[in-house]
Amino acid sequence: MDELTDAVGIARAVRAGRLTAGAAVAAALDRIDALAPELNAFTLVRHEAARREAAALDRLLNAVGPEAAGPLAGVPVAVKEEYDVAGEVTTLGGRGNSSAARADCAVVRRLRRAGAILVGRTNMPEFGQFPVGESAFHGDCLNPWDNERSPGGSSAGSAVAVATGAVPIALGADGGGSLRIPASACGVLGLKPTRGRVSSAPLSEHWFGLAGFGAITRTARDMAAVMDVISGNEAVDRWRLDSPERRFSDAVTARPRRLRILLATNPVMPGARTTPPVARAMRDFTAALRRAGHDVRQARVAWPVPTMPFLTLYFAGMRAEAQQVEHPDRLEPRTGTSVRLGSLIPQPVVRAALRHAERVRDGVEAAFGRADLLLLPTLLDLPGGAHDLHGRSWLSAMLASTPAVSNTAIFNVSGHPALSVPAGVSHGLPVGAQLVARTGREDLLLAVAAQLHTH
Incomplete structure (x- = not known):
């Protein structure tokens, strides 16, 4: 991959x-x-x-030398419209805020300390409430594979920015599939980390x-590099997680052991129902996993039902x-409806959820x-209309x-890490496969994704 488009290559070349x-x-x-x-x-660019x-x-590198370079030195990164960047308005995809953020959020601070350079902010629907790229405030974001199709959402702009090669890394958030769905629709990688892996500070x-912060990339090694940087907790975080046993960057360079993978x-x-184009891509992806040496077995899974806790926490969260x-009166009508529903949910019901x-x-x-x-499958069907x-x-x-969140939202409720990886192309559109690991085992997800990329 060209040094000017691969994050790990850029950082190495800068150092x-x-x-x-x-x-x-x-x-x-x-x-x-x-x-x-x-x-x-x-x-915003x-x-x-x-x-x-x-x-x-x-100038710093010239004065001090390569020891001053962080792991993402010089890497261009984009962030979704819900990340606080000092001096810029955090629009959350709508008109609710008008004043610039006074400080960077914790993730942006970590990116800057690692040497990353923020080159722009990316499109999303207001509050990330729908799994699409449609924004009444910023205008609709379209799928680069077919601009009549949706790029998925809500981290739509981040997925498009990475899929088109504009940046190697774009940050987003996932509250029901909002990183994995656009990654699937745009043919890139989208990781929802374990709940508590990445700080939500200042919230x-x-x-x-x-919902939690995460990233979209084209390669597993870039995903590992950014996860090594953004992982960790701040004092304010309600949800916390111990540090991983090994660096994610080490996980993608080590030969993965033979894994048991259960295909639901x-x-x-x-x-x-999974549509035929998606089912065919999943069969091909399963064959690739087996060729890579993994033990893939099919079974019907007794999934727990996540609907009630998801809806309760979603509306209360809205x-x-x-x-x-700053201006709740400026929210879109559909957002306002969700907010009003959330206001009817008492705290004991939230605690029960x-x-x-x-x-x-x-x-x-x-x-x-x-x-x-x-x-x-990440999505049961090909991307819908734009x-x-x-x-x-x-x-x-x-x-x-x-239907778009039917295979993804459960892992927001359970908190498990889940990664959408490209599984193939059908009718000219990408299909994503969703790999899910036990709590805290993002390293296994990234190791498998890296192994498939080399085959």
Whole structure:
């Protein structure tokens, strides 16, 4: 892979003095400017700020030497519109905020300390409430494989930015599949880390633990590199996780042991069906896993039912998010409906939903049996239309969104790490396979993804 598009390659070249951060960032800005404008992946491109920050890094390296370079030195990175960046408005995809953030959020601070350069902010629907790229405020984001199709969501712009090669790493968030769904729709990697792996600071939590920060990349080694940087907790975090036993970057370079992988023959949602194009891609992906030496066995899984805790925490979380914006009166009508529903949920019901979520976690753990990983499609069908939610009522939009999250939302409830990886292409559109690991074992997910990339 070209040094100017691969994050690990860029950082190595910058540390070795073969490439300047300024040149890496300039190349990324050129790629962003060359993007088809109708794709609408970026809401803000930091032309001047990114060049200025890259120049400052180059001056530091010239003065101090390569020991001053962090693991993401000079790497251009984009962040979703829900990340606080000092001096910029965190729009959350809508009009609820109008003042610039006073400080970087914890993840952005970690990225900067690692030498990454933020080149832009990416598109999302307001509050990330739907699994699409449609935004009434920023305009719709489109799928680069077919601009009549949705890129998935809600981390739509981040997936498009990575899929088009504009940046090697884009940060997003996942509250029901919002990293994995667009990764599947755009043919890239999307990792929802274990709950508590990545800090939500300055917030103590997001959607009562349903949602968490994560990344989208094209390669497993880039995903490992960014996860090594952004993992960790802050004092404010409600959800916490011990540090991994090994660096994620070590996991993707080591030869993975033979893993037992359980391929679920049934979707999570009762009555749901995997469409033939997705089923064919999954068969090919399963064959690739077997060729790589893994023991893949099929079985029907007794999935726990996540619907009630998910809906309770989702709507209560939407209300909590509305209380954090400056102008709740400016929220979109459909957002307002969700917020009003959330306001009807008393705290004892939220606490009961959290206890129910623990039972879902236990049920998912039981589903593994003797397996190391679970495998199922990320999406049951190919990406839908780019504007499918336009003009729909709140109820119609919610119902239309349900199939997209039917295989993903359960792992937001249970907190397990889940990775969408490219499984193939059907009818000119990518299909994603979802690998799920036990709590805290993102290293296994990344090791398998890296192994498949080399085959």
